[in-house]
Every structure is written in structure tokens, then in C-alpha cells.
Amino acid sequence: MIALTLAEIAAATGGTLRLDGTDATSDTVIAGASHTDSREVAAGDVFFAKPGEFTDGHLFVPQAVEAGAALLVVERPQQAAVPQLVVADTVDALGALAHEVVERVRASGVLKIVGVTGSNGKTTTKNLLRAILERVGPTIAPRASFNNEVGAPLTMLEVTDETRFLVAEMGASGIGEIARLIRLATPDIGVVLKVGLAHAGGFGGIEATQRAKSEMVTDLPSSAVAVLNADDPRVAAMAALTPARVVWFGMGTDAAVHASDIHVSADGTSFTLHLASGESRAMHFRVLGEHHVMNALAAAAVAEEWGVGIDDIVSALESVRLAERWRMEVMGGRDGVTIINDAYNASPDSMSAALKTLAQIAAPGQRTIAVLGEMSELGEFAGEEHDRIGLLAVRLGISQMVVVGQEARRLHISTINEGSWDGESAIVDDADAAYDLLEGLIGPGDLVLVKSSNSAGLRHLGDRLGGRYS
Missing domain, CATH: 3.90.190.20 (Mur ligase, C-terminal domain)
Known part of the structure; x- marks a missing residue:
């Protein structure tokens, strides 16, 4: 996280700062990582005591303090000789602080943000984007599937003044959840991979799922880019909902970024990658399964928009052997x-x-x-x-x-x-x-x-x- 004073963190989150029994002042600077799991806290970090479905983060404040937490973000005051920020809702405070950090870094003009959503393929595409973009500049992307109202802002808080690319995986199990994440860090490029029946029970059906996933592109500014799956009619329909410029990816030649000459084997998938520029390269993608080619196309489309050359794109994609632990x-x-x-x-x-x-x-x-x-x-x-x-x-x-x-x-x-x-x-x-x-x-x-x-x-x-x- 970028360095912020306790007063600045309090202002960003709307919390009440309590410094009783500590040597800290409102000008004390915090620059550590942020966590909701006390087991991950290290000296100088921020611990958000998030209430959960089965337990309550406030119960683990002593462990966080013992590990060296420099700030506790809590919903009720704790008996601890550590600066505390008392807020109405720790998850809301986490999001507010993430937004503040992203906006401050973005003001420097260097940071670019890509948001990725879809019923399937988010984590794979996120990892492929990280593999490509980190060859160009410092890149932050989520661990595992950090893509909800807690995981996404924790990832955003890893941004520093040196970060050039932020890959934000944005999942949802209901209407409005992606829109909430978009407000925290509005993407320069929004990617929609697929609309399917994942979490359909929570959404209430495929039409509701489509509405939820469309939140990725409906609020993008006209200066942004929407990277959309041309092969999925429900995703393709989102082109009419966004003011952003649309870039298509898919298997057909009508898509700006597409694949041809596809051959699937136990060693991966060989295909020819075609970019919007007209350049093409034969490549061997070692992530198992033809369906992952679509994720590679989406990642390539984003990278090309940000000026990454086809040689770097192909080299990075070919270097990825596994989409993620426990995925093919x-x-x-x-x-x-x-x-x-x-x-x-x-x-x-x-x-x-x-x-x-x-x-x-x-x-x-x-x-x-x-x-x-x-x-x-x-x-x-x-x-x-x-x-x-x-x-x-x-x-x-x-x-x-x-x-x-x-x-x-x-x-x-x-x-x-x-x-x-x-x-x-x-x-x-x-x-x-x-x-x-x-x-x-x-x-x-x-x-x-x-x-x-x-x-x-x-x-x-x-x-x-x-x-x-x-």
C-alpha cells in the first residue's frame, strides 16, 4: 500500500481514530499490507476485523496485535495498545480505502486498470494477463480467486506508486456486486468472457446473470475499452449497453482478435493467434483444454490495446503451464x-x-x-x-x-x-x-x-x- 497517515486513512474511511495508550499521532504513517486474516498479518500491517458468517474478526485482534499490526480497523473499540479506526462497517471501510489508494496512484497518470468478469475463465484470464503485463511493467493481480467485495479491494490495496497495471478480477453472485467493485476502481478496459449458469441459483436465472455481468461495461467512460466475447450472444449484446469502444475476441474471423488452425492434444492447444493489427503467430498454449484458448484471446486483446507486441504476448502465453491450482x-x-x-x-x-x-x-x-x-x-x-x-x-x-x-x-x-x-x-x-x-x-x-x-x-x-x- 502507498504510505498514508492515520488521519488520511480515517478521512478516507469515515472512521473515528482512537490513539489511547499508544505512541501514535494522527500524522503517523502506515504503509503496510492490509489483511482480514490475522494469520497473514506482519509488522506494520493493517488488520480489518471483518465479521464473518461463522466467526468474527474481532476475536482475532490479539493475534493480529501480537503479529505486529500497526492499525486495527474495527466496528467496536478493542482492548489493545494499537491505533484503532472505529468504523460502521469494516467491509465498506476496506473498499473506501482501496478506492482512495487507487485514485491517488491513478492521479500520477501511470496506472492502468483492467477489470475481468464472466461466468467462467476469470481466474485463468487474470493469470494470463499478469504473465503478459509483468513483462512490460510492475503488475498487481489477485491471489487465487480474490474477486469479491473483500478480495478485490485487498488486491487494490497492494498498488503502489510504481504499479503500472492493476488486473482486477470481478466476480458476483448477485445483481449490483460488480457495479460496486467498478466504483472502487473503474477499469480502463473491461473484459466480459462469458455468460453462463454459474451461480444461477443466486442470480435467479440466465437473464439476471447477463444483467449482472453487463455491469462491467455499462458504466465505463467513452474513453475506455470493452473487450467482449463475439461468440457468446449474451456478451455480444452488451455492445449496445456501453459508451466504451468495443474490441471483439472469438474463434471466428469477424472478431478482431481470433484463433485459427486449432489442434488440441494432451500437451495443450496449438493455434494461430490473430491480433487486431493484422499480425499473426503460430503458438502452442500449454494450458490444457481448447476452452482456455478464448481466455488467451481475451488477454491478448487487452495487451494489444496497451501496446504490447505480439512477440511478447505469444512468449508470455506460451510460458504459462497451469491456469491455476486445481484447474485442469x-x-x-x-x-x-x-x-x-x-x-x-x-x-x-x-x-x-x-x-x-x-x-x-x-x-x-x-x-x-x-x-x-x-x-x-x-x-x-x-x-x-x-x-x-x-x-x-x-x-x-x-x-x-x-x-x-x-x-x-x-x-x-x-x-x-x-x-x-x-x-x-x-x-x-x-x-x-x-x-x-x-x-x-x-x-x-x-x-x-x-x-x-x-x-x-x-x-x-x-x-x-x-x-x-x-
């Missing part, structure tokens, strides 16, 4: 067994893409095993979407299904009904039971996909299988 992560190797751990999260779109990748990269005669868990947060759409994925697995010719958890039972039932299988689909109650079953099921040369929503916990099953066959 290739493991195993012993006895020719390959484990693909893609169980960080799952939506109907990402589940379909993962199954299609499993089928695409399998060698002739190679057995494919799909270990699938629940797709959460689908609300009223859950049943039919699980049915659809079960049908898809059969139609793709997946050799064996292992369904984990009764919440995903309709995957198992629809698979049996569609395929009239005899044992090619099995259902177990939990990840431990799945591991026990798979120990006797997986044979030499098998290709295994593990995929579920985060709540199902199958990413740890994927790790166990990857370790067993490493």
Missing part, C-alpha cells in the same frame, strides 16, 4: 496414468468443457474415467443441468463414470438412462469412498478427470490420486 492440473504419470484435477469449481459450462477435453485428448483405445461431483449454486436449474452433463458424458463416449455425493445423483441416473450401461457408472457417498473404489478401478494408461464444485471437496481427491500415481 495434470498429475500422475506412473504406469501411464494421467490425472486431470479440475475440481476447484464447476458450472455447467466448465463441466461440459472439461468432459469434452477428456474425450478430445484421449488416445485411440485409451480408457477415460470421469470422477464427477455436484455443481453447486444452480438453484432450480440443478436437476436438469446435472441430467444434461450425464447425457453429454455418454455421448462423448467416456468409458467410466464415478459420481461422488448424493447431491450429484442425477448425474449417475441420467448416465445410466442414456447409455443403458452395466457398471460403467458408479455412485459413492464421499471422496474417501471414491478413492477406495478408484484404487481398484484405475489401470495402466487410464486418463482420469476429477471435476466438481469447490464445495464437494474433490480437489483433495484429485491430489490424492495424483500423489498415488506420481
Whole structure:
């Protein structure tokens, strides 16, 4: 974070500064990192005591103080000999401070901001942008999936006077959440990747999801750029909602940034990248799955807008081996067994893409095993979407299904009904039971996909299988 006095932080957040029992004054300068987790606090940092669903950050104030916190942002005064800023809402205060920091750095004229949203692909695209942009100048991008009302401002607070690029991943589970993040740090470029059924239960349907994702571009100034997916009709419709200049990416030649000559294999995807300038390069993208090519195109479109040359774009994209931990992560190797751990999260779109990748990269005669868990947060759409994925697995010719958890039972039932299988689909109650079953099921040369929503916990099953066959 940039250096600010306690008085400046109090003014930015609207809080009341309490200095009783400390040696600090209102002119004391704070320049440490900001945290909502006391375990991450180091000397000189700011600790936001955020109330949570299951616990309350105020309970961990002693740990934060012991770790060396220089400022506590709290909703009620604490017994601690550390400067305290008492605010009405710590999350609102976190956002307000992030906005202040971003605006101060932006005033220098160097900082550029890209916001990324979409039902799928946000984290991958964010990581690809970081890989490209950090070759040009100091770049800040979120850790993991820091993309909500807490994670996004924590990332924004990492900006310093030297930062040239801020990549802001902006997720949402309801209307208005992206708009809130946009107000904290209005992007110079806003990217919308896809509108799908991820979190549909919270949004209330695909139309509401489209409205929420469109918040990325509706409030952009005319000087900004909206980078939109030409292949998704719901995203393409957003061009009529934004005053910003539109740059299209997609698989077709009608998109300014597009791909051709696509070939998918177990080693990644080879394709020719075409930029809006007319330049093109053949490249090999090692992030597994053809669906990730769209994320690479979006990142390339942003980079080209900011003057990054095609050689740097291609070199950076080719250097990325893994989208993110637990996202199409290739493991195993012993006895020719390959484990693909893609169980960080799952939506109907990402589940379909993962199954299609499993089928695409399998060698002739190679057995494919799909270990699938629940797709959460689908609300009223859950049943039919699980049915659809079960049908898809059969139609793709997946050799064996292992369904984990009764919440995903309709995957198992629809698979049996569609395929009239005899044992090619099995259902177990939990990840431990799945591991026990798979120990006797997986044979030499098998290709295994593990995929579920985060709540199902199958990413740890994927790790166990990857370790067993490493």
C-alpha cells in the first residue's frame, strides 16, 4: 500500500481514530499490507476485523496485535495498545480505502486498470494477463480467486506508486456486486468472457446473470475499452449497453482478435493467434483444454490495446503451464496414468468443457474415467443441468463414470438412462469412498478427470490420486 497517515486513512474511511495508550499521532504513517486474516498479518500491517458468517474478526485482534499490526480497523473499540479506526462497517471501510489508494496512484497518470468478469475463465484470464503485463511493467493481480467485495479491494490495496497495471478480477453472485467493485476502481478496459449458469441459483436465472455481468461495461467512460466475447450472444449484446469502444475476441474471423488452425492434444492447444493489427503467430498454449484458448484471446486483446507486441504476448502465453491450482492440473504419470484435477469449481459450462477435453485428448483405445461431483449454486436449474452433463458424458463416449455425493445423483441416473450401461457408472457417498473404489478401478494408461464444485471437496481427491500415481 502507498504510505498514508492515520488521519488520511480515517478521512478516507469515515472512521473515528482512537490513539489511547499508544505512541501514535494522527500524522503517523502506515504503509503496510492490509489483511482480514490475522494469520497473514506482519509488522506494520493493517488488520480489518471483518465479521464473518461463522466467526468474527474481532476475536482475532490479539493475534493480529501480537503479529505486529500497526492499525486495527474495527466496528467496536478493542482492548489493545494499537491505533484503532472505529468504523460502521469494516467491509465498506476496506473498499473506501482501496478506492482512495487507487485514485491517488491513478492521479500520477501511470496506472492502468483492467477489470475481468464472466461466468467462467476469470481466474485463468487474470493469470494470463499478469504473465503478459509483468513483462512490460510492475503488475498487481489477485491471489487465487480474490474477486469479491473483500478480495478485490485487498488486491487494490497492494498498488503502489510504481504499479503500472492493476488486473482486477470481478466476480458476483448477485445483481449490483460488480457495479460496486467498478466504483472502487473503474477499469480502463473491461473484459466480459462469458455468460453462463454459474451461480444461477443466486442470480435467479440466465437473464439476471447477463444483467449482472453487463455491469462491467455499462458504466465505463467513452474513453475506455470493452473487450467482449463475439461468440457468446449474451456478451455480444452488451455492445449496445456501453459508451466504451468495443474490441471483439472469438474463434471466428469477424472478431478482431481470433484463433485459427486449432489442434488440441494432451500437451495443450496449438493455434494461430490473430491480433487486431493484422499480425499473426503460430503458438502452442500449454494450458490444457481448447476452452482456455478464448481466455488467451481475451488477454491478448487487452495487451494489444496497451501496446504490447505480439512477440511478447505469444512468449508470455506460451510460458504459462497451469491456469491455476486445481484447474485442469495434470498429475500422475506412473504406469501411464494421467490425472486431470479440475475440481476447484464447476458450472455447467466448465463441466461440459472439461468432459469434452477428456474425450478430445484421449488416445485411440485409451480408457477415460470421469470422477464427477455436484455443481453447486444452480438453484432450480440443478436437476436438469446435472441430467444434461450425464447425457453429454455418454455421448462423448467416456468409458467410466464415478459420481461422488448424493447431491450429484442425477448425474449417475441420467448416465445410466442414456447409455443403458452395466457398471460403467458408479455412485459413492464421499471422496474417501471414491478413492477406495478408484484404487481398484484405475489401470495402466487410464486418463482420469476429477471435476466438481469447490464445495464437494474433490480437489483433495484429485491430489490424492495424483500423489498415488506420481
